Amino acid sequence: MSAPATAPQDDFHREQFSWQLPAEGITIRIRWFGLCVGYVLVNLLGPVENRVELNAILTLGAVYALLDTIWSIRGQVFLRAAPLFISLMEAVFIGLLCHFDRGLESPFRFYYFLSLLVCAIRYAPSTTCMTFVLHATSFATLALSHGLNSSGDLTALVMMVIFMGWVTWASTALVTLLKTASFKLSNLNTELQNNQADLERRIAERTRELQESQALLVQQEKQAAFGLLAAGIAHEVGNPLAAISSLVQMMNRRELDDYMHEKLGLVDEQLRRIQRTLHELVDFSRPATNDVAVCDIHEVLDNALNIAKYYKRKKGKTIVTTYADGLSRVEIVRDRILQVFLNLILNAMDATGEGGKIEIRTRQRNGMLEIAVSDDGVGIDPQFHSRLFQPYFTTKATGTGLGLFVCRNIVQESGGDLELTETSSAGTTFTVTLPAFAPGGTSDPVVTTTSQEG
Ligand code: ADP
Helix, strand or coil: CCCCCCCHHHHHHHHHHHHHHHHHHHHHHHHHHHHHHHHHHHHCCCCCCCHHHHHHHHHHHHHHHHHHHHHHHCCCCCCCCCHHHHHHHHHHHHHHHHHHCCHHHCHHHHHHHHHHHHHHHHCCHHHHHHHHHHHHHHHHHHHHHHCCCCHHHHHHHHHHHHHHHHHHHHHHHHHHHHHHHHHHHHHHHHHHHHHHHHHHHHHHHHHHHHHHHHHHHHHHHHHHHHHHHHHHHHHHHHHHHHHHHHHHHHHHHCCCCHHHHHHHHHHHHHHHHHHHHHHHHHHHHCCCCCCEEEECHHHHHHHHHHHHCCCHHHCCCEEEEEEECCCCCEEEEHHHHHHHHHHHHHHHHHHCCCCCEEEEEEEEECCEEEEEEEECCCCCCHHHHHHCCCCCCCCCCCCCCCHHHHHHHHHHHCCCEEEEEEEECCEEEEEEEEEECCCCCCCCCCEEEEEEEC
16 A cells, blocks of 8 residues: 655655754754864964953853754754744854954854855755845944955955855755755655555565465365265265165065064165265265356255264254245355355354254345354354454364355355354354345245254
8 A cells, every 4th residue: 555645845844854953963063163163263372352252252152052952952953933033143143253353354254154054054045045144244244343444354345245145055056956855865765665565565465365266276176085085985885885775675575574574674774874875975075066056045055954964063963944934046056155054054063062052044135145154152252353264264173274264255256245243152153145036035034943953
């Protein structure tokens, strides 16, 4: 997902502020350096007449530089909102230093250049131009107060103003160039970060898709292998069973006593039962067809229940079906939807203990059939809810974690959905919705309830 777009002006203002703090750091260093040089000039180099006044002015400057430093350490800019006031103070400060020193000849006059440079670094070009005017005025006032005694003084004044203008122009041009480059660089960086995030998101998406299709493949392979195995067993066991069954029937046609007839009848009955089970097994595990057919959902559910009764954990559990009458039929790939219900029923059996109850309810609402599979089992921990339909999520020691994932895929392919509609320590309900093939079934159905106990 790309970062929300911001107005270019906002970006520029944010950029300006992020520029101001480092610029402030440079400014502070220039100020302290200037003050140190000033103290050396006044106190160590050569005879100076107004040493006390000059030290006092420098100390005022030092107090200001200290406040500036404290603000900067706190991540703020001192007097940020009043740049022209600062320029004015500096113009007065430098003017006074020159005045008490050697007037137009004072080395402190070079501070005007530093002040202009600092101003260009920190503020907009317009502020630097205003500062230039203030500094030029300050120097002109100094020249006038000391009297322009010779043409040399006038030349010094003019040259100084020209140099100040030159520094103003050069420094603002340079800083504008730097600011523009940094702004562009920062924009490129943001763009790069957004692209990287987008790339990561797409890789994650592709990886998930790959995992999901791999999971589906694994499930299909397993089912095919199981089908082959079941067909093999059915063949190997089915033939001798058929032979035994016809032998028993032949024997039963002979003249035997009642006791033998009864026992042979029982053997034959049990043999037929084994054959029936084998047929059901083969039926279920034959390669699934992908043919779409219009089916009665209750018939599919009954078929799933019929297979589920062989599950080892069926024992001691009651299955109740509450079917609504007059339900529309559904257009589905029958074998696949059967697999969905079987998986939900087996999960419900896994979740319930001895004496547990599983209920299957059907109804029709707004052109959709709703099939709810409920159990009074252990429920699902809330921390697992978001992962239930992800491939390979399982809490069972021998689970594959593919059941719900595959089921949801199948149901969604049929235009419906599979959801966890309820879960607590009192049990769980999963609901399958499927579009009704011929809308118009009653939404207030007559209910038929049946129950089978294991
Ligand atoms: P598997 O059955 O192989 O674990 P499923 O995708 O069918 O894979 O189920 C994933 C997990 O969802 C199960 O391991 C179980 O923790 C949870 N689950 C599914 N159905 C129920 C249910 N009716 N009651 C409690 N937990 C359930």
